[in-house]
Amino acid sequence: MEKIDLHMHSNHSDDADFPVDVLIARCREQGIGTLAVTDHNCADSVPQAKALASDNLNVLAGIEIDCTFAGRNYHLLGYGFTPNDDFTEIHKNFSAIQWELTPKKFEKLRELNFYLDEQRLEQVCGGAIPQEEQMGEVILEDERNDDHPLLLPYRAGGARADMPLINFYWDFFGPGKVCYMPVTYPAMGKMVDVIRHNGGIPIVAHIGANVKQDHTQVIDEMLKEGVMGVEVFSSYHSPELAQQLYEFTVSRSALVTCGSDFHGRNKPKIEVGQCGYGAQHLAEIRRFVTVASA
Template identity: 65%
Template sequence: MEKVDLHMHSHHSDDADYPVAELIARCVREGVTTLAITDHNSAFSFAESDKWQSDTLNIISGIEIDCTFQGRNFHLLGYGFTPSDDFTQVHENFNDIQRELVPVKLAKLREFGFFIDDEHLARLANGRLPQEEQMGEAILEDERNANNPLLLPYRSGGARADMPLINFYWDFFGPGKACYQPVTYPALEEMADLIRDNCGIPVIAHIGANVKEEHEAILELMLESGVAGIEVFSSYHDDELTQRLYDFALEQGAYVTCGSDFHGRNKPKIEVGTCRYNSEQLVEIKRFLDIVSQ
């Protein structure tokens, strides 16, 4: 069956590591025929990826924007837009917010007795603002933390060792966790308008990763606020939630999309092109692709 993956990250995302060319080569190797690189708050990858367009590979412009809706933070995907200075401003605004939060996050981690080598963390960040996963990596690699029992779940054989870096993020920085820092991002409604103003289509990402209940009620409000589609097929959705989201999208007349959320070594269990959909569901995904490619 045709492989479509509309959610993946290149090194233009602070928490991913694949250069655009390597990411596209990986997609080709895995049989992906339509893709979008949706870097966090960055549209810079499209200028690089667009040159790989061919008769056998369809590449759509993409971005994933941190935004706030009714007091909760979500990720809004944008597709098929024309890159402009609006997206550069999104990137700059996000970096301004993160620049203020990084020292606060590091101070919280040090309260747990974790040793953090600032120079090592800077090397891992490679000139970018360090993200929570890189903080976890620096902590895990620091020999001074070798006997800290809080880190045992993330070491070889531990309960959280399957994806230690992203699990460290969720366990320490997820909503309600000890190092969580409340932050207000641009309003979802404003970001949906921005995407539309640049001829794109706004789609809410992996709702199952952001909330655990009342998915349909929240999505209905989002659709009323300018969101046009739902990422139904996601690495974060089990079969039951996927079917509910699919049925809901059809009932609401919303677009249906799919995405792996590939990051590279931060999420080693996630591979490009691994969205699970059947031939009937693929028809709905291609309906979206027909619109976004116009």
């Protein structure tokens, strides 16, 4: 079956670790024929990725943008756009927000009596903005935290040890969790306008990771804002949710996409090409690819 993966991250994302060329070589090894590198709030990977396209590999311009809609934060994927200063400004704004939040995150973690070696964290990050997964990595490797009861689920044999770093993020920094940091990102409608103004297609990413109910109702409101489609097939979606989203998206004549959300070591169970669609869904995904490639 044809393999398409439209959501993955290179080391232009602060929480991923593969250079663009290595990431695309991995995709070739997995037999992927169409892909997009969708780095967080950053379009710097686009020219590098596009330069590696070939007769056997279709590469779409991609980005994943943090934005706020109806009081909640979501991720908006953009495809087929022309990179320019608009996207540079998105990255600059996002980075400023993250740097401002970083010391507040440290404070939250220390309130839980975690030892956090900031010098070691800087080494791990290589000068990039520290991400929650990297904070978790440094905390978990610090011997002073060995016996901390809150960290036992992330150690070998623990209930959250399958993907300890991303699970650390969700369990401590996810909405409503003890270290959650309320933040307002640019409005989704504004980011939709930026993508569409630059010839791109805005798609809401992995809705199942952001809300646990009323998915289609939320998406309906997003479509009114100019969102053009849904990442139906995702490593975050159960087969049942994916089928529900597929039927809904097709019924709205919106575009259907798929993506693994591959990062590398932060999400070791997720591999490129791991999207979950079936042969019966390919026609709709190809329809999107044709539109995004035009």
